[in-house]
Amino acid sequence: MSNIGVLIEMDGQEIKASNHGVLTVACTGGNVVALVFTEDGEAIKSDLERFGAGKIVTMSATSPVQKASLMAAAVKEYDLGVLMGVSSSQGRDLLTRCACILDAPIALDAMHVNLSDGTVVKSHFSGKTTADIKLTGDILLIGLRPNVIEATENPVSAEMISFTAETGSSDAFKVLELKKGGGGAIDLSEAEIIITGGRPMDSAENFKLLHACAEVLPGAVGASRAAVDAGFAPHSIQVGQTGKTVSPKLYIGCGLSGSVQHFAGMKTSRVIVGINTDKDAPIFGKCDYGIVGDLFDVVPVLTDVLKARKG
Amino acid sequence: MKIFVCVKHVPDTAANIKVVGENGFDETVKFVMNPYDEYAVEEAVRIVQEQGGEVVAVSVGKPNAINTVRSALAVGANRGILVKTDTQFLDSTTTALALKAAIEQDGAPELIFTGKQSVDSEGMQTHYRLAAKMGLPVATDVVAFSMENNKAVVECEMGGGDREVIEMAMPCVVGATKGLNEPRYPKLPDILKAKKKPLVEMDLADLGVAASPVSAAMTSLTQVKERGAATMMKGSVQEMVEDLVNRLENDVKVL
Numbered sequence: 001m002s003n004i005g006v007l008i009e010m011d012g013q014e015i016k017a018s019n020h021g022v023l024t025v026a027c028t029g030g031n032v033v034a035l036v037f038t039e040d041g042e043a044i045k046s047d048l049e050r051f052g053a054g055k056i057v058t059m060s061a062t063s064p065v066q067k068a069s070l071m072a073a074a075v076k077e078y079d080l081g082v083l084m085g086v087s088s089s090q091g092r093d094l095l096t097r098c099a100c101i102l103d104a105p106i107a108l109d110a111m112h113v114n115l116s117d118g119t120v121v122k123s124h125f126s127g128k129t130t131a132d133i134k135l136t137g138d139i140l141l142i143g144l145r146p147n148v149i150e151a152t153e154n155p156v157s158a159e160m161i162s163f164t165a166e167t168g169s170s171d172a173f174k175v176l177e178l179k180k181g182g183g184g185a186i187d188l189s190e191a192e193i194i195i196t197g198g199r200p201m202d203s204a205e206n207f208k209l210l211h212a213c214a215e216v217l218p219g220a221v222g223a224s225r226a227a228v229d230a231g232f233a234p235h236s237i238q239v240g241q242t243g244k245t246v247s248p249k250l251y252i253g254c255g256l257s258g259s260v261q262h263f264a265g266m267k268t269s270r271v272i273v274g275i276n277t278d279k280d281a282p283i284f285g286k287c288d289y290g291i292v293g294d295l296f297d298v299v300p301v302l303t304d305v306l307k308a309r310k311g
Numbered sequence: 312m313k314i315f316v317c318v319k320h321v322p323d324t325a326a327n328i329k330v331v332g333e334n335g336f337d338e339t340v341k342f343v344m345n346p347y348d349e350y351a352v353e354e355a356v357r358i359v360q361e362q363g364g365e366v367v368a369v370s371v372g373k374p375n376a377i378n379t380v381r382s383a384l385a386v387g388a389n390r391g392i393l394v395k396t397d398t399q400f401l402d403s404t405t406t407a408l409a410l411k412a413a414i415e416q417d418g419a420p421e422l423i424f425t426g427k428q429s430v431d432s433e434g435m436q437t438h439y440r441l442a443a444k445m446g447l448p449v450a451t452d453v454v455a456f457s458m459e460n461n462k463a464v465v466e467c468e469m470g471g472g473d474r475e476v477i478e479m480a481m482p483c484v485v486g487a488t489k490g491l492n493e494p495r496y497p498k499l500p501d502i503l504k505a506k507k508k509p510l511v512e513m514d515l516a517d518l519g520v521a522a523s524p525v526s527a528a529m530t531s532l533t534q535v536k537e538r539g540a541a542t543m544m545k546g547s548v549q550e551m552v553e554d555l556v557n558r559l560e561n562d563v564k565v566l
Contacts, residue, residue, distance in 0.1 A: 065448075088470055089452065089468070089469045089470045090469065090470070092435060093451065096435065096436050096439045097439060099436070099439075100436075100439050100440060100442075100443035101443070103404075103525060104525055105404075105525045105526055105527040106436060106527065107527050108433075108434070108435050108436070109433065109435070119530075122433070123433055124431070124432060124433060124529070124532060125322065125328045125336075125430070125431055125433075126324065126430045126431075126433065127535060128327070128328045128534075128535060129328055129330060129336075129532045129533055129534055129535055130532070130533045130535055131334070131432075131529045131531065131532050131533075132529070132530045132531040132532075132533075133527050133528065133529055133530070134527070134528045134530050135526075135527050136524075136525060136526050136527075136528065137524075137525035137526070138525075171480065172447075172448045172479060172480040172483075173448040173450075173477065173478075173479055173480075174477065174478045174479075175475060175476070175477055176464070176476040176477065176478050177475075177476040178469075178473060178474075178475055178476070179466070179473060179474040179475075179476065180472075180473055181471070181472030181473050181474060186471070187470035187471040188470070188471070189470060190470070193565070217566075234472065235454070235468075235489050235490040236468055236471075236472045237472070238489070241324045241346075241430060242324075242346050242347070242430075242489050243489070249565045250559065250565040250566070260324075260325060260327070261324050261325065263537075264324070267535065267537070267538075268535075270563070270565060271559065271563050271565050272538070273555065273559075274541060283541075284540065284541045284543070285537075285539075285540050285541075286537045286538050286539070286540075286541075287538065287541045288538060288541060288542065288563070289541055289542050289543075289544065289555055289558060289559075290541035290542070290543045290544065291543075291544045291551045291552070291555060292543065293548055293551065297548050298548055298551070298552060301548050301549055301552045302552050302555075302556070305549075305552050305553055305556050306556065306566075309556060309560070309566075
């Protein structure tokens with residue numbers, strides 16, 4: 001059995017739920033070694049043990065460049081054949097930097113992973129096709145798309161190790177500041193439920209309607225390219241070909257026509273619901289459930305029904 | 312200031328992709344410059360228009376990729392370089408080595424812009440590989456760029472609307488994304504003028520780049536099936552919504 005490393009992504013003092021799917025996949029390949037940047041490894045020990053991490057390696061660094069070089073050193077130290085992680089914005093950056101240091105191949109945004117032969121299935125042509133990718137090298141790196149693997153528990157007891165290595169110091173790359181923008185909003189690419197507004201939202205103000213519904217679901221709010229280009233929503237929540245690729249379990253599209261480019265970013269969602277005034281809108285030809293109606297009538301009722309259901 | 316911009320020739324995002332054979336596709340569809348690379352070209356052109364210097368557009372691709380290099384010239388790049396290969400999907404490391412060789416042969420860069428990813432192979436790593444091979448700092452998902460005292464300050468889009476502000480010593484590699492600027496459309500006279508701008512073509516073999524021993528090789532392509540027509544809810548708005556919530560909760564169990 002080889003050793004499979006998993007880069008654990010933190011959300012404050014807890015580990016993000018999307019790590020559990022990655023750990024589940026890692027357990028199919030060998031002994032799982034969790035790599036975590038945290039000061040307090042004990043706080044997350046039981047969570048990681050529950051999902052099969054037999055070794056928990058805690059590290060400390062601030063800049064992505066330092067983190068990546070620590071990860072690369074840990075890969076060597078713990079003889080990892082594979083290093084996996086969540087293909088989130090941070091996960092992609094760290095895993096790719098680490099792959100470059102190790103001169104190792106990496107596949108990001110993987111939807112299916114076979115650790116026995118080093119192949120992954122990932123999106124290609126922006127979701128229009130999938131590609132089988134064969135990774136060749138002594139160390140393979142893989143970023144897994146959030147929500148695509150159902151997490152299952154594999155309880156073990158873990159050995160805790162604190163790890164450090166010489167990372168060198170460089171002035172060439174410095175993080176100056178983190179500007180908070182979301183105000184505690186759920187990260188779109190990791191959300192389990194997303195409700196998205198299109199051009200018919202008609203103003204930034206009207207997106208409050210979706211936020212109110214998202215709060216009850218609970219989920220995240222997305223926007224179509226047309227809504228973003230019209231200035232109703234920031235690009236950071238755009239779903240589709242020039243925005244985010246998402247795979248939630250439930251995707252509710254409000255006032256979306258159903259363009260090829262938008263579907264490229266969300267068609268791997270488990271269940272897709274379309275709400276549109278036009279009964280002939282293309283979205284109804286390629287989603288699971290449809291409601292013909294004005295989103296301004298339907299969404300508030302949806303919010304109320306969901307609220308009532310929660311009691 | 313000498314700025315290189317790496318551009319890729321890719322199928323139009325509106326094109327329907329038809330898989331041919333094991334891992335090929337019908338390449339008769341319309342090709343365009345990779346959408347993210349448009350932001351890279353625009354940023355480089357703006358800097359040079361303000362501060363002087365030149366923008367060199369570099370592409371690694373099949374012979375037809377010359378059209379994407381010309382598109383960059385039409386929106387303000389000064390010169391172009393095309394490294395020709397016989398495949399649309401070269402391994403990212405090999406592509407990075409080819410870009411490095413072409414850039415270094417041309418001269419020392421002060422800045423290198425790329426798109427944050429291509430919309431066809433979606434590898435999301437060529438700019439990182441290029442930076443690593445050249446020993447330069449790199450940042451991606453860049454939505455704001457400025458420079459001062461030979462340092463570049465970039466804002467990178469993170470998850471959840473957050474932005475990380477990063478300072479990099481120049482030269483550095485900057486992966487552009489939507490939001491960095493508003494790319495201009497080429498005007499007809501510029502398209503005609505672009506045909507007279509210098510454009511060098513070379514073969515990958517001429518650069519002495521050997522295929523990388525570590526690789527991520529695409530072995531097969533599969534069409535993603537569209538789902539069929541939706542089950543439509545019926546009745547009043549209240550009835551439709553209640554029916555929907557009931558199905559989401561009990562039939563498909565996503566609530």
